[in-house]
Amino acid sequence: MIDVNILRNDFDAVKKMLTDRGSSIDLTAFSDLDSKRRQLITDSDKLKSERKSTSKQIGMMIGKGEDPAEIKARVAKMGDRIKEMDSELAQTEEELNDLLAGIPNILHDTTPIGAGEDDNVEVDRWGTPRDFGFEIKDHVDLGTALNILDFETAAKLTGARFALLRGDGARLERALINFMIDVHTEQGYEEVLPPFIVNGDSMYGTGQFPKMKEDVFKLEGLNYYLIPTAEVPVTNIHRNEFIEEARLPVYYQAFTPCFRSEAGAHGRDTRGLIRQHQFNKVELVKFVHPEESDKELEKLRNDAEEILKRLELPYRVMALCSGDISFAAAKCYDLEVWLPGQGKYREISSCSNFRDFQARRARIRYKGGKKKGLVHTLNGSGLAVGRTLVALLENHQQSDGSIQIPEALRPYMNGKETISK
């Protein structure tokens, strides 16, 4: 949620942001709704104040044995009027809130302006895609041949966009999770294991609602949802709370499965593990002092990059442009790993600074002495485990179809150096 004062005082900045994002939200109703709301509050409060003092008189009259019937009737009328005004106020606030909740975050000064994916700016690159010197396979062919990936059986169990990992494949996924968590623990992140099901308030708190309702799985008959990312439960740990200023920054990491209906992605990435309804992810979440969030985003990005480096996976870092950046983010870096099977760099982590956007909505504040304010929140994948497995298979494949396990991961694979038939 953006600061309503920005709309009041710098309407043009908001309009510019919407243009930059290619968003077509209509803000014309704002000004009227805003002043209508303020007027209703002023009027209703005045009447409430009057009712309060008059009601006290009634109490006193009764005490003295006088008959308050006439005043009672008057206050009853006030009460009716207050009820009318308050319901009008509630309706106005709802409209205003719907409008505000639909406005994306103000962009960071350094977020590049652009129309879409193609305008993202590469800011860094690490490693060199291997020159294989043999006919390479993609992860589906590799994994199927090694009998570590089984999509057919998963389709029988559930349906499309699910996978069954077997043997060393299952082991590799688990190894990656543990490896990532251990690295991030070194980096200072507290490990948490949250519920994988959250309520509607939590979904709203991080901004998944109301925008992306159709992308999540809802439990039938309940106000419960399968988490689309650990960001939701972890950020909401501090919803409606004050964090002692001295405790900042607070770092969490969480491994969770993530569930996405991918309603808008029919026909995209249908092959293999790239886009699944369920995938594992280790997520990094930070709550920081507002002045520190720029610096913290760089650190967050480096912390995620460290995983790719240790796994010897070539990648590049993209600064997402205004037309491609997500709704709640002010600034975002995507880490894109090289996938030989596709001959492309593909997103494997998204590291975002939301500034106070989530914190305002979820009311996450810091307090130190007399000072208080909204914290800044950040998060990033560290990393998407399924896609890491894809990258690992494809980048570390050998001419005989076996997979070389990078050294950093071997302790997690019981010392194993290769996966082969």
Added chain:
RNA sequence: GGAGAGGUGACCGAGUGGUCGAUGGUGCACGCCUGGAAAGCGUGUGUGGCGCAAGUCACCGAGGGUUCGAAUCCCUCCCUCUCCGCCA
């Protein structure tokens, strides 16, 4: 799932229809006292909306209702605890 008891400010805990946004205690902050500290004494100490401000309104798990007036009464829901049942 069944039966019962509860949810009040940072915490403990009073309050069962009216000067209660809420007694008291603990904690915390500041001041006095002290060589310094402890103890003691004094003062202060919630969040949010509206308002230039003075101030005002709302909030006692959430939402509705009754009433001139609700922390207090009624209804629905959520959560916690105890016992029983069931289960990993």
